[in-house]
Amino acid sequence: MGSLPDIFSTLMQGLKVTLLVLVLSIICSTIIALVAGLSRVSTNRLVTGVTGFYVEIFRGTSLIVQLFWFSYALPGLFNIHLGSDIWVAVLAISLNYGAYMSEIVRGSIQAVPAGQTEASIALNLSKFQRMRHIIIPQAVRMMLPEYGNYLIQILKATSLVSLIGLTDLLYYGNIYRSTHLSDSPTVYLLLLVMYFVIALPLIAFTKKMESMSKKGVALG
Amino acid sequence: MDEPIVKYKDVHKSFGDIEVLKGIDLDIQPAEKVALIGPSGSGKTTIIRMLMTLEEPTMGVIDVGGRNLWQMEKKGEWVRADDSHLHSIRGDIGMVFQHFNLFPHMTILENCMLAPVLVKNESKKEVKATSVEMLEKVGLGDKIDLYPAQLSGGQKQRVAMARALMMRPKVMLFDEVTSALDPELVGEVLEVIRDLAKEGEMAMILVTHEMDFALDIADRVVFLNDGVIEEEGHPEDILVNPKSERLQDFLSRFTVNR
Ligand SMILES: Nc1ncnc2c1ncn2[C@@H]1O[C@H](COP(=O)(O)OP(=O)(O)OP(=O)(O)O)[C@@H](O)[C@H]1O
Ligand SMILES: [Mg+2]
Numbered sequence: 209m210g211s212l213p214d215i216f217s218t219l220m221q222g223l224k225v226t227l228l229v230l231v232l233s234i235i236c237s238t239i240i241a242l243v244a245g246l247s248r249v250s251t252n253r254l255v256t257g258v259t260g261f262y263v264e265i266f267r268g269t270s271l272i273v274q275l276f277w278f279s280y281a282l283p284g285l286f287n288i289h290l291g292s293d294i295w296v297a298v299l300a301i302s303l304n305y306g307a308y309m310s311e312i313v314r315g316s317i318q319a320v321p322a323g324q325t326e327a328s329i330a331l332n333l334s335k336f337q338r339m340r341h342i343i344i345p346q347a348v349r350m351m352l353p354e355y356g357n358y359l360i361q362i363l364k365a366t367s368l369v370s371l372i373g374l375t376d377l378l379y380y381g382n383i384y385r386s387t388h389l390s391d392s393p394t395v396y397l398l399l400l401v402m403y404f405v406i407a408l409p410l411i412a413f414t415k416k417m418e419s420m421s422k423k424g425v426a427l428g
Numbered sequence: 429m430d431e432p433i434v435k436y437k438d439v440h441k442s443f444g445d446i447e448v449l450k451g452i453d454l455d456i457q458p459a460e461k462v463a464l465i466g467p468s469g470s471g472k473t474t475i476i477r478m479l480m481t482l483e484e485p486t487m488g489v490i491d492v493g494g495r496n497l498w499q500m501e502k503k504g505e506w507v508r509a510d511d512s513h514l515h516s517i518r519g520d521i522g523m524v525f526q527h528f529n530l531f532p533h534m535t536i537l538e539n540c541m542l543a544p545v546l547v548k549n550e551s552k553k554e555v556k557a558t559s560v561e562m563l564e565k566v567g568l569g570d571k572i573d574l575y576p577a578q579l580s581g582g583q584k585q586r587v588a589m590a591r592a593l594m595m596r597p598k599v600m601l602f603d604e605v606t607s608a609l610d611p612e613l614v615g616e617v618l619e620v621i622r623d624l625a626k627e628g629e630m631a632m633i634l635v636t637h638e639m640d641f642a643l644d645i646a647d648r649v650v651f652l653n654d655g656v657i658e659e660e661g662h663p664e665d666i667l668v669n670p671k672s673e674r675l676q677d678f679l680s681r682f683t684v685n686r
Contacts, residue, residue: 326482327529331543331595332518335511341542345533 215384215395219402222380227406229294229366229376233301234359240306245313259310266307271365274300279372297369305362312354316347349421356414360407367403377402431494433458433520433598433631434479439488441474448474450655452488456599461625461632463642463663466652467678472635475652476601479633480523481514492517493598519547522597526604528584530576536563536587537572540594547595555594562590566620582613586620593624599631600624607637614638621645639682643667651675 247259266274278300279293320343328338370379381399385392432455441449449471456462464472477483479490481497490497499506500513531539540559544550563572566586576584585605592600602621606614618641625632625645636642642649642663649666651659651674659666659675670676 321529323525323527323529324531326480327525327531329482329518330480330521330523330525330592332515332547333543334515334547337546341546342531349533 212394212398215388215391215398218384219377219380219395219398222375222377223402225294225369225374225376225379226366229297229301229369229374230363230406232294232298233305233362233366236298236302237305237309237358237362238355240302241309241313244306244310245317248310248314249317262303263307263310266304267311271300271304272368272371274304275368275372293369293372293374297366297372297374301362301365301369305358305365309355309358312351312358313347316351317343319350320346352417352421353414356410356417359410360414363403363407363410430458432456432491433460433493434633435489435491436475437489437491439475439478439485439490441471441478441483442486447486448655449485452657454650454657456631456633458598459629459631461645461647462634463646463649464633464635464652465637465639465642465649465678466658470652471655472652473603476523476603476633476635479599480521480601481518492520519595520598521601522592522595522599523601523603524585524588524592524605526608528576528581528588528608530584530587530591532576535573535575536568536579536590539576539587540591543591544594559590559594562593563587565623566590567616580613581609582616585609585617589617589620589624597630599633602632602634602636604635604637637682639667639679651678653678 244259244263247255248263250256275297278296324342324346325338328342333341366376367378370376370382377399381395385395388395434454434456436452436454439449439452440447448469452475454475464475466472474483478485479492479497485498489499495517496506496509497514497517498509500509501507530536531542534542537556537559540562541552541555544555544558545552560569560572563569566589568583568586568590571579571583576587579587588605605621606617609617618638621632621634622641622645624630634642634646646663648660649663650657651666651670651672653674659670659672665671666675667679670679
């Protein structure tokens, strides 16, 4: 029978990978979401077409399958190697969640009332200035609460990376359990708590964004 | 008379298959105050939106200060105006909207400062000083750090006017700027427009249903009906002694107090 500190110190070995994948995925998926979201409201048909295709592909297939593709199928079929396993995981998660999150970016930009654009044309702002100073700041306020929700989902998605051999929290949990079967409940309870503690700042962020976004958005 | 600041020459506008403006000829003199009246759907808003470059005419020419707004010359040919052409002329025009369209994420001071700083590259310090002055002029000097959501409709509309004035346009367009307001707030907004009109140098086109106000401040009243200018002339002639039956019919819905 292992002790709680024993289990805890084993799990802690996986914390670094979980946090690393989480932080890198949040950064990359945010960038992807912004770029793809802006592309989807572009007036260039080719740009909207290509990003639309990307978004549908990644929303239409599951993250696990995408993880396996990047990690096993691409190298096997086309001899494409995407780098270390961490980067493979980050790429798959970011492309997947970037696709979902680009839809919030697009929706928020389109939800800024037309009168805002018209007023900024009347003030002779350039297209870029309109986007930069009027549309995007208001769109960001609208998208932040949902964005926070996606960050929590990304955290949950990181627990899949042990499936492609990354040594994260869940991986060490499973390792420990396989040698101390009777400790299974304790291991998984501790995992739950640890994931929840990591989620706490993300939850707080979401709450804060919700209250912030209630201010400063045009009501028509 | 001077050269007109704005000239509409046989301007047509269709939305899809429906022609809403059927050949508009209209000259606006510098500093002239023109009231545009007419029934709902007659095309009043569309006329001024084309001048503000928010809507492109289907046919015809609009000149601003002698320059063709919607076409430009390129290698000896007239082609559709591009962004930079529109940008170079649009500075002469300003507009106040029915629903204010203030920027909700900025204070009212920031609303006023934004365009002069970004578009005219004026120094922030000077723009701030003139913005405060402008907001004082419309009676909001004590509210400069509030956000639009914290203001009444009448106050919002006065901010919208201050913001548009900051760009010093030669022609200011007003699209039913009091019709979204509670009745008790209409007066304060009309008062600001009246003061502007008295100052004089800026031309104004006012789409309005306030007939007394039009009679009071306009140099000329234009009656638009079904996409054409049915009658125009001196405010007294148009509003008090209308000739056409349609205009008489339209005015019978209002009480005009001389
Ligand atoms: N973007 C648009 N798409 C389609 N039809 C439009 C559009 N804008 C205006 N119209 C139509 O053109 C006609 C003229 O509209 P406009 O807004 O200029 O009228 P108006 O005289 O300002 O009316 P109101 O007094 O109700 O404001 C209307 O029949 C309107 O439905
Ligand atoms: Mg109108």
